[in-house]
Amino acid sequence: MSADAKELPKISFRQVRKEFAVRADGGSARHFVALDDITLDVAAGGFLTLVGPSGCGKSTLLDLLGGLTIPTGGTILLDGRPISGPGRDRGIVFQQYALYPWRTAVQNIEFGLEIAGVGARERREKALHYLDLVGLSAFADRFPQELSGGMKQRVAIARSLAYEPQVLLMDEPFAALDAQTREQLQTELLRIWRRTGTTILFITHGIDEAIVLGQRVAVMTARPGRIRQVFDIPAALHSETGDVRSLPLFGEVRYDIWSLLREEVARTQAARPARPPQSSPELAHVQS
Amino acid sequence: MSNLELTSRLDLAASTAPMPVPTVKRAMVPWRKLGRLSARSALLLALLALWELAPRLGLTDPAFLPPLSEVLQAGWDLAVAGQLYEHFEASLLRAFGGFAIAVVLFVPLGIAIGWYAGLANALSQIIEVLRNTAPLALLPVFILLLGIGEVSKVTMVVYSCAWPLLLNTIAAVKQVDPLLVKSARTMGATPLQLFAKVILPASLPTIFVGIRLASAAAMLVLIASEMVGAKAGLGYLIIYGQYSFLIPQMYFGVLAITTIGLLSNYGLESVERRFTRWRAPAAAL
Numbered sequence: 001m002s003a004d005a006k007e008l009p010k011i012s013f014r015q016v017r018k019e020f021a022v023r024a025d026g027g028s029a030r031h032f033v034a035l036d037d038i039t040l041d042v043a044a045g046g047f048l049t050l051v052g053p054s055g056c057g058k059s060t061l062l063d064l065l066g067g068l069t070i071p072t073g074g075t076i077l078l079d080g081r082p083i084s085g086p087g088r089d090r091g092i093v094f095q096q097y098a099l100y101p102w103r104t105a106v107q108n109i110e111f112g113l114e115i116a117g118v119g120a121r122e123r124r125e126k127a128l129h130y131l132d133l134v135g136l137s138a139f140a141d142r143f144p145q146e147l148s149g150g151m152k153q154r155v156a157i158a159r160s161l162a163y164e165p166q167v168l169l170m171d172e173p174f175a176a177l178d179a180q181t182r183e184q185l186q187t188e189l190l191r192i193w194r195r196t197g198t199t200i201l202f203i204t205h206g207i208d209e210a211i212v213l214g215q216r217v218a219v220m221t222a223r224p225g226r227i228r229q230v231f232d233i234p235a236a237l238h239s240e241t242g243d244v245r246s247l248p249l250f251g252e253v254r255y256d257i258w259s260l261l262r263e264e265v266a267r268t269q270a271a272r273p274a275r276p277p278q279s280s281p282e283l284a285h286v287q288s
Numbered sequence: 289m290s291n292l293e294l295t296s297r298l299d300l301a302a303s304t305a306p307m308p309v310p311t312v313k314r315a316m317v318p319w320r321k322l323g324r325l326s327a328r329s330a331l332l333l334a335l336l337a338l339w340e341l342a343p344r345l346g347l348t349d350p351a352f353l354p355p356l357s358e359v360l361q362a363g364w365d366l367a368v369a370g371q372l373y374e375h376f377e378a379s380l381l382r383a384f385g386g387f388a389i390a391v392v393l394f395v396p397l398g399i400a401i402g403w404y405a406g407l408a409n410a411l412s413q414i415i416e417v418l419r420n421t422a423p424l425a426l427l428p429v430f431i432l433l434l435g436i437g438e439v440s441k442v443t444m445v446v447y448s449c450a451w452p453l454l455l456n457t458i459a460a461v462k463q464v465d466p467l468l469v470k471s472a473r474t475m476g477a478t479p480l481q482l483f484a485k486v487i488l489p490a491s492l493p494t495i496f497v498g499i500r501l502a503s504a505a506a507m508l509v510l511i512a513s514e515m516v517g518a519k520a521g522l523g524y525l526i527i528y529g530q531y532s533f534l535i536p537q538m539y540f541g542v543l544a545i546t547t548i549g550l551l552s553n554y555g556l557e558s559v560e561r562r563f564t565r566w567r568a569p570a571a572a573l
Binding site for chain 1: 465468470471472474478481485489490492564566
């Protein structure tokens with residue numbers, strides 16, 4: 001990467017490999033390589049987006065970083081220390097919000113703080129602060145089912161920010177939202193990122209989204225999932241005012257990434273096995 | 289309600305309403321509510337009226353189906369004599385005692401089975417065999433082993449409550465959204481926190497289904513076992529009424545059981561509503 005080599009990256013993937021055992025028809029276990037030779041750094045306070053064809057292992061990568069699964073090979077370092085399990089130094093935002101339906105918006109945001117053992121008053125204060133940050137102060141006492149999709153995702157983001165993680169991992173968080181809400185939330189996410197200085201790793205399948213949000217865009221290949229190329233996005237595309245999508249530069253960057261991705265999609269489709277082993281129930285974790 | 293009262297109330301309502309509403313229209317509302325209520329209860333009221341009138345008009349034999357008023361009179365006599373209290377107490381203690389024991393034992397067991405796949409594997413066959421053995425078929429066995437006292441009756445209740453509780457609790461835990469569990473784990477929840485803050489609240493609505501089914505099962509089995517061997521209780525009151533040809537008493541026993549069933553269901557429903565307020569539709573706001 002182009003940044004100062006002496007500065008310790010916040011997140012560092014070093015030749016990370018992840019295999020799953022797949023039950024083959026004959027009953028004998030076969031190994032399926034989900035991720036191979038992933039080497040990638042994210043600078044402290046950086047915003048990296050990850051795009052790739054479906055089934056390229058983006059979510060597997062995020063599970064590894066979240067500490068929910070262990071890599072088969074290589075290491076993942078957070079502040080130079082290997083990740084050993086889940087922790088509140090990393091917050092995860094899921095596509096399906098994962099809000100607790102029996103808790104109101106503010107109670108949902110308090111969840112992580114409750115787990116951490118923060119006292120009731122401080123908890124409420126912080127939760128209200130982050131609820132305000134995502135612009136939902138008026139909806140503190142609403143239950144998730146009384147909120148729109150965009151509002152739910154705002155609550156989920158506030159919940160992940162509330163325990164002040166150093167890294168925010170986002171797994172296609174805006175994919176289920178309509179185009180207008182998505183754009184609005186993208187703008188808000190950038191504002192929150194600038195204000196909090198949180199390091200963000202953002203997974204998406206939308207090229208536009210990847211460019212609008214990321215300082216850098218990592219393009220992945222599928223089967224096995226590898227990092228194909230990392231694009232540095234020109235700062236001109238991250239102006240806080242104006243419509244960056246209409247700039248000619250945006251079109252150029254978009255075209256470069258799009259061509260690379262199309263090549264990848266064509267390649268994986270040509271090499272598609274008779275039964276793609278990508279549905280999760282068939283996968284049993286290999287932990288070594 | 290006097291006309292004066294009515295108008296003053298309407299004034300109050302009109303002054304607090306955000307928009308002035310024609311007073312005549314508002315006055316309709318309580319009546320309409322009453323109308324809806326009577327429409328819903330019409331069939332029930334007609335049935336009770338038929339019960340009263342049919343024996344009196346000679347449509348049925350009053351010896352086998354006495355009029356409702358006679359049944360209620362018999363109940364009143366029992367209450368004055370103090371016997372009614374005794375029967376109620378006996379039945380309620382057995383039913384609620386057994387029900388409570390079953391909830392305390394089988395809800396936690398169901399949670400454990402739902403959570404630990406190994407335990408589910410080890411217990412699934414024995415559960416399947418036992419739950420398909422009708423509780424009433426086991427009544428003679430329980431009496432043989434535990435005598436005809438309280439123990440055999442309460443055991444019957446516990447046994448029959450066990451299956452709806454166990455099966456619904458297992459299903460409840462198994463159907464907890466794995467994403468909610470995953471999300472809590474990423475926030476560093478310990479297994480105990482995961483249980484208390486995610487698994488339990490997420491399972492509660494389905495567990496309540498089991499609790500309501502169990503309460504119905506408790507009454508059913510209790511009445512049957514009181515009919516076989518007991519000296520008190522509503523089941524005993526019914527069977528004793530039949531044997532001694534105290535037919536109004538017998539019918540009163542039936543009514544008493546219906547009342548208990550309705551009340552306990554109502555009570556459980558309101559407890560359930562308290563615990564699962566978040567499921568209320570948004571329109572209720």
